Amino acid sequence: MGCLAESSVLQSPVFTKQPGSIVFPVDSQEKNREVVFSCEAQGSPSPLYRWKLNGTAITPKSGSHYSLSGGNLRISHLDKDQDAGTYQCLAFNSFGTIVSREASLTFAYMENFKTHRRSSVSVREGQGVVLLCGPPSHSGDLTFSWIFNEYPSFVKQDTRRFISQETGNLYIAKVEPSDVGNYTCVVTNTVTKTRVQGPPTPLVLRSDGIMGEYEPKIEVQFPEIVHVAKGSTVKLECFALGNPVPSINWRRMDGIPFSRKVDVRKASGVLEIPYFQQEDAGTYECVAENSRGRNTVKGKLSFYAPPHLIEKPQDVQKPIDDSLVWECKATGKPKPSYRWMKNGENLESLEERIQVANGVLSISRLTLSDIGMYQCVAGNKHGEVYSNAELKVIGSWREKEMIIIELI
Numbered sequence: 001m002g003c004l005a006e007s008s009v010l011q012s013p014v015f016t017k018q019p020g021s022i023v024f025p026v027d028s029q030e031k032n033r034e035v036v037f038s039c040e041a042q043g044s045p046s047p048l049y050r051w052k053l054n055g056t057a058i059t060p061k062s063g064s065h066y067s068l069s070g071g072n073l074r075i076s077h078l079d080k081d082q083d084a085g086t087y088q089c090l091a092f093n094s095f096g097t098i099v100s101r102e103a104s105l106t107f108a109y110m111e112n113f114k115t116h117r118r119s120s121v122s123v124r125e126g127q128g129v130v131l132l133c134g135p136p137s138h139s140g141d142l143t144f145s146w147i148f149n150e151y152p153s154f155v156k157q158d159t160r161r162f163i164s165q166e167t168g169n170l171y172i173a174k175v176e177p178s179d180v181g182n183y184t185c186v187v188t189n190t191v192t193k194t195r196v197q198g199p200p201t202p203l204v205l206r207s208d209g210i211m212g213e214y215e216p217k218i219e220v221q222f223p224e225i226v227h228v229a230k231g232s233t234v235k236l237e238c239f240a241l242g243n244p245v246p247s248i249n250w251r252r253m254d255g256i257p258f259s260r261k262v263d264v265r266k267a268s269g270v271l272e273i274p275y276f277q278q279e280d281a282g283t284y285e286c287v288a289e290n291s292r293g294r295n296t297v298k299g300k301l302s303f304y305a306p307p308h309l310i311e312k313p314q315d316v317q318k319p320i321d322d323s324l325v326w327e328c329k330a331t332g333k334p335k336p337s338y339r340w341m342k343n344g345e346n347l348e349s350l351e352e353r354i355q356v357a358n359g360v361l362s363i364s365r366l367t368l369s370d371i372g373m374y375q376c377v378a379g380n381k382h383g384e385v386y387s388n389a390e391l392k393v394i395g396s397w398r399e400k401e402m403i404i405i406e407l408i
Contacts, residue, residue, distance in 0.1 A: 012095035012315075012373055012390040013043035019073075019089055019103035023140065025192035026080060026109035033078040039071035039089035039100060047071070047091040054085045080107040090344045096373030097344035098388050108140030108191035113198045120202035123175050126211035128241025130219055131201050133168030133185035140191035144168035147184040147197070155183070159247070162239040162269050164220050171219055173245045180205055215293030216246035220269065221286070222299045228276045229382065230305040230333075238286030239269040240295060246288040253283040253298065278303045278333075306383030307332035313361070313376055313389035320395050322366050328359040328376035328387060336378040343372045366393045 017040035024035055041047040049071040051058045058073070060066040065077045071091060075083055084107055089100040113136050123129045135142060144163055146155040155161055155170060162171045168185055182200040189195075220239035228234045240246040250271045252258070259280075263272045273280055281303040288295045311329035318324055330336045338359035340347040349356050353364040359378070363370055376387045 009044065010095070011042065011044045013041045013047040013091040013093055013098050014388070015091065015098065015100060016040045016042055017071075018100040019087060021104040021106075023106050023108050023191050024078060025140075025189075026107050034074060034076040035078065035105065037073045037075075037087055037089070037103060037105075039073065039091065041071060041091035041098070043091070043093045043095070045093045047093045050090040050092070052088045052090065053083075075105075078107075080109075092344070092373075095390060096342075096371075098373050098375060099341060099344045099386065101386055102384065106139065108138075108189060110138040110140070110142075110187070110189040110192060110194050110196060111136040112196050116199050118199045118201045120204050122204050122206050124206045124209060124211040125175055125177060126213075126243045127175050128217065128219070128243070129172050129175055129203065130241075131170040131172075131183050131185075131203070133170070133187065133198060135168050135185075135187045135198075136196065138187075138189060140189045142168070143188045143190060145186045145188075146170045147186060149181045160245050162220065164237055164239070165235070166220075166237055169220075171239050171241065173239070173241050174243045175203075175205070177205060179203060211243060213243045213290075213292050216240035216242035216288035216290055216295045218286070218288050218295050218297050221297040222284075224298075225300050225302055227302050227304050228273075228281075230276065230278075230303065232276050233272065233274045234276055234301065236271040236273075236284060236286070236299065236301075237269055238271070238288070238297060240288035242288065242290045242292070244290045244292075246290045246295075249287045249289070251285050251287070253285055256282075273301075276301075276303065303333060304380075304382055305331070305333045307336040307378040307380055307385045309376075309378060309385050309387050312387040313374065315390045315392075317392040317394060318366050320366055320368065320393055323364045324362065324366060324370075324391065326361045326374070326376070326389060328361075328378060330359070330378035330385060332378070332380050332382070334380045336380045339377045339379075341375040341377060347374070366391075368393050368395060 017038050019037040019039055022035050051073045058066050060068050067074045084105055086102045086104050088102055091098055148155050160173045182202050184200045185198040187196050218240045220237050222236040238248055248269050261274055281301050283298055283300045285296055285298045307330040309330045313326035340356050340361050355362045371393050374389050378385050
């Protein structure tokens with residue numbers, strides 16, 4: 001009897017697994033390219049599932065490249081133009097519908113270099129030079145290295161030579177006779193693990209004399225404003241050409257010394273700040289200096305944080321004609337905005353008795369039509385978070401007593 005009563009307890013849907021974003025490496029050799037978005041919910045009756053792509057319902061049918069297995073969405077014969085986008089899972093039973101967080105499907109790829117030959121670069125001894133990489137069309141993060149003459153002789157970075165991981169370009173602050181040779185940019189896609197080489201660029205010395213000394217000229221600089229996510233690692237690049245070879249130093253404009261977590265790798269012209277927090281925000285300056293002068297560049301690091309819920313609505317049961325107030329609060333920078341959903345659709349305040357303001361949902365004179373699954377969505381430009389709650393409206397005290405008896 002006890003087991004029977006327990007199994008017959010009705011329950012609204014609750015997610016136990018939600019989809020996560022997928023970056024799919026494009027490989028033209030693979031015929032049956034497919035991905036699976038996971039989605040699972042508990043509930044009684046057992047929840048059913050639907051999916052949306054960019055807000056439009058997906059209909060898995062025979063012959064379609066979409067198929068459902070439980071709540072999981074399988075997409076076969078992937079097409080990067082048709083299938084890239086934002087996916088959401090909807091789980092529903094007789095109590096209502098809930099919507100999962102958003103999950104994106106993006107495609108990582110890298111084409112080959114288009115050009116096969118590059119003109120030689122002619123410089124004087126003592127002059128600074130920039131060798132351009134010009135990476136091919138791609139999607140996904142890249143890393144860069146340069147081969148000097150023949151593989152596996154790679155350019156070693158020091159105070160005189162720098163490879164930007166932003167542009168891929170190779171910078172030589174002051175050219176020496178030993179630098180003469182062929183330089184080849186090697187580009188690696190960190191997602192697809194593919195690697196392509198550009199055409200070699202010959203570096204030759206001019207025969208019309210040696211370059212005299214000159215003050216630093218900053219060629220690699222970070223943007224004026226860099227938006228950095230809470231807890232992430234930020235790397236600022238700074239490098240200058242000059243004769244003598246310039247030194248690179250970093251400082252905060254507010255005079256606050258760097259914390260111990262900051263690694264100032266002067267030789268490579270990179271300032272790395274791990275686990276970025278609000279106190280790391282501010283204006284930073286790179287100073288390039290030699291005996292002929294100094295040059296500086298400044299940039300502001302701006303802290304941001306995706307929303308994090310600190311107050312959530314709770315399941316509630318109310319008698320008919322009663323009123324409901326649910327409050328939803330989230331931290332985040334910029335300050336999050338709020339919207340409410342009912343059974344998977346945005347809740348519009350079409351009736352005067354339903355009000356939504358600053359994360360607070362209030363409904364007066366409750367009716368049976370208000371029954372369902374509600375979700376508060378807090379969002380800023382860096383993400384969204386969802387919180388679910390069920391509203392039950394009891395038609396009469398007699399009905400309420402019957403439900404309690406049924407649950408016993």
